[in-house]
Amino acid sequence: MAKVVFIHDPETPNLPRSISKTVTIKGSQILEIQGYSLTKGMGVGKYISSDPFSVGGHLWEIQFYPDGKKNDESGDIYVSLYITLVSKCEKDVRGWFEYVLLDENGNKWYRTRNCFKMMEKDKRWMAGPYTLLPGGNGTIGYTDFYKRTELEASQLIKDDRLTILCSVGVVKTSFDSPKTFTQPLPLSDLGQSYVHLLECKEGSDVSFEVDGETFYAHKLILSTRSPVFKAQFFGPLKEENSRCIRIEEMHAPVFKALLHFIYCDVIPDLNLKCVNTTMTQHLLAAADRYEIEKLRLFCEARLCENIAIDTVASSLALAEQHGCIKLKSTCLEFIGLPKNLEVVMQTDGFKNLKESCPAVIEELLKSVAQLGDHSSVSWYERVAKICSPGKRLLVCFLQNRVIEDDANEKHAKG
Known part of the structure; x- marks a missing residue:
């Protein structure tokens, strides 16, 4: 971020100042050309384009010319590559631009005068900034991006596929001017x-x-x-x-x-x-x-x-009666903890819970089953106290099921 500060007198820093802030807004797009060999012969000046992508409030697209944008005087065929400003602009647009090719491993290769070089990891190579003038579409790129025969002989075309990564960095400048008069707004x-x-x-x-x-x-x-x-x-x-x-x-x-x-x-x-x-x-x-x-x-x-020991049962009953899902799950988890279970069971609120909301007791059993020590017989004794006499069969069923599961596990290991 660049900051340009204008002050009337450098020896008086308390004077009003205007600050210019310039930043770069970046965005990228990949154009993958599958069946590259079939694109040759499209004709000079004809291109394949990516979908438009937005950067810095403007639309851009990648344009790849398999037979080149113009005829080369030497007779060689060069592929051309451009980034084009699709949306029209009323003011100048300044931007940085990067053109790289990706190999099958995702490594970036950038253009030099005579060859492609692999870019170091987490490094960037960007050209510019360039200024695109208003009044029409702006195009930045290379007419002679690379000789087609040498490109095809490189490792950058694999399985008849060419992958192009283009990045745009739009330069934006804003100004912070001093506010001479300020009046706080009433609340x-x-x-x-x-x-x-x-x-x-x-x-x-x-x-x-x-x-x-x-x-x-x-x-x-x-x-x-x-x-x-x-x-x-x-x-x-x-x-x-x-x-x-x-x-x-x-x-x-x-x-x-x-x-x-x-x-x-x-x-x-x-x-x-x-x-x-x-x-x-x-x-x-x-x-x-x-x-x-x-x-x-x-x-x-x-x-x-x-949540507290003396109020959790009444809160659980309230959650059950009024459909408070979050409160209900929090209370069940709190009561189900071995360190809380027996203490909560001694409260008047828990006794009222068993009478007013018998259905929630079964859900409490599930919570206790998830958090308790299944290997302890005393655990089942504590759980049995939760239930009314008619519900204690459920505890016995849970106990027998756990014992059976343990036996099967030992048999499988044997």
């Missing part, structure tokens, strides 16, 4: 305005009675954020008396947090470690109840980050 306060609207109750047209507390809100805002509220207020089955609504089975602080998120799209306190997991669990259930997907995902991520 958005839309969220604060909506929170103020919620708190001052101005224009409210609906109220909610939740756990002995009353909250005032605006139907239009609630309907915009929640499909459930939209159907309740404006759908075909809307409630006729929707001025005052009683919310059952929800705590007032949870509903307050739900309204706050609806109005300003953020729950600041949820990011604090002091906010307990139980509050987050209740808020996730409320978000699912009113189909506020962003809040549901936010709570799910928060619960995944704060």
Whole structure:
């Protein structure tokens, strides 16, 4: 990158300065000619071209002339190779160009005056920069790229195939001028305005009675954020008396947090470690109840980050009831660890999990089976404690299957 700095006085570096930044934007294309021998005799000035490729905001293509672009005065036939600017430009285009041939092993061979030489690994050979003028297509290349007979006698044509790699580097210049006058833009306060609207109750047209507390809100805002509220207020089955609504089975602080998120799209306190997991669990259930997907995902991520022995079972039950796949898999993996399993099983939350979500116990068994020590009898005893009496047959089946697999393995080794 080249930087040209203009200053009024070199002894006063604090003066305004303009910076010119010049960089090269590179791109490459391969033209593989299969059946090379069949291209001879196409005629002077006729070529095979690659698909157009874009570099530096311009379209380019490779053009290969098997019989040459022009007749040579000596009578020899030279193949011609060019890179052509396909798209028209309004300004000068400056660029670097590279033309190499690839052998069957992918090695690069570049043109010299009398022969081709193999390029060292990770090295580049580029010619230029050249300037292509506006007003038409620009072409850069070699009319006498190489004598055809010598090219065909080289190792660069294998199985009647010739592979050409051409690269383009477009030179771009930009200027950074000093900004004499700057004025910082004000930050958005839309969220604060909506929170103020919620708190001052101005224009409210609906109220909610939740756990002995009353909250005032605006139907239009609630309907915009929640499909459930939209159907309740404006759908075909809307409630006729929707001025005052009683919310059952929800705590007032949870509903307050739900309204706050609806109005300003953020729950600041949820990011604090002091906010307990139980509050987050209740808020996730409320978000699912009113189909506020962003809040549901936010709570799910928060619960995944704060998995703990005393709350993991209740979080697993919550994940099962509300379809939280990520939270569910995280809880199963946490409980399935041998160091956590027995401790979690002693919690009240695990006892409630066995009663409320019996299906998830079988999934827990699979998780334990993947993480546990199958060779230990005590492992099966611990697993059996997970299940109700009717499910312990599954543990016996797993134990017999593992023992059988071990026997087969020993028999195979013998």
